Amino acid sequence: MANTSFLNFKKLDKNTLFIGVAVVGIIVIAVLAFANNNGSFSFSDIFGDSNEKIAQKAIDYINNKGLSSSPASLVSVSSESGLVKMKIKIGGNEFDSYVSKDGKYLFPQVIDMNPPEEEGDTDTQATEEQKAQAAAAITKTDSPMLEAYVVSRCPYGIQMQRAMAEAVKTQPALADYIKVRYMGDISNGKVTAMHGDAEAQENLRQICIREEQPDKYWDYVGCQMEEGDTEGCEVSTGVSSSQLNACISDSSKGLAYAKEDFDLNDVYSVTGSPTLIINEGEVSEFNFGGRSAEAVKSIVCAGFNTEAEFCSTVLNEASAAVSFSKTYESSSGSSSASCE
Secondary structure: OHHHHHHHHHHHHHHHHHHHHHHHHHHHHHHHHHHHHHHOOOOOHHHHHHHHHHHHHHHHHHOOOOOOOOEEEEEEEEEEEOOOOOOEEEEEEEEEEEEEOOOOOOOOOOOOOOOOHHHHHOOOOOOHHHHHHHHHHHOOEOOOOEEEEEEOOOOHHHHHHHHHHHHHHHHHHHHHHHEEEEEEEEEEEEOOOOOOOHHHHHOOOOOHHHHOOOHHHHHHHHHHHOOOHHHHHHHHOOOOHHHHHHEEEEEHHHHHHHHHHHHHHHHOOOOOEEEEEEEEEEOOOHHOOOOOHHHHHHHHHHHHHOOOHHHHHOOOOOEEOOOOOOEEEEOOOOOOOOOO
């Protein structure tokens, strides 16, 4: 019995040894194949680059290709939905981007396609009691001012601008009590924004129109949010291009106006587009029904000591469309997301 047991053990040991040799052989073949094809070898050739290394390659790509108006830096790295998730800092602003695990594809921005109901979205479900409580918490003045902080290429910032434009279109008197301000920074004498130079330049363009051609602002924004046609919208809405270009190129005008907005970003600790401030206090549009013309009006009216006449008029209660759209209302429903 003892001899039989010993022989079985020896047999098992040989099998194990054979398997081990086979595995080593496969690894050696892989090494030789990589060496022959590439002329060099590293473990990353087999196991792939780390998330950190992939993320840094993306940062280098952004900087080397001039995709950002100011240098991009890596804040943190993680994994999400099978992708490498990066938190990037550009011009003082942080936002999320993604890279495929093989390091081949960069996704500067992600849009969450989950239907609002799957997220427990309650944009338009604020009760009358909640609205009353939110209204009571707003500081009252004789002439309230509702400011929306946005960036011009944020889908949700555009959504907020669309709701405000609809409110002004229906009740023009509201234009005296609402104002769109912009998020960003100034680096080396140039405006920067979270989504790159194209957004930064559009922010500056809208700031200049707001300040120097205010009677054209809402018409221009209303046109711009349809397809982003800058030149076409300047012509169709009667914006003076020469006056606009002079403002953009004159640092004592365009940059000065922009700096006022950006300084207020810091005052109110604004980090997301859109963020609403009324009478110097932050307010959530979702306590008033969401991003709709009616919610905009309701917030403004909650800031009055004595309500204006237009406060008794019910405006469009439907949630405004997200991102570029030729129609006010979107069939996809409401959204409570923001760009940060």
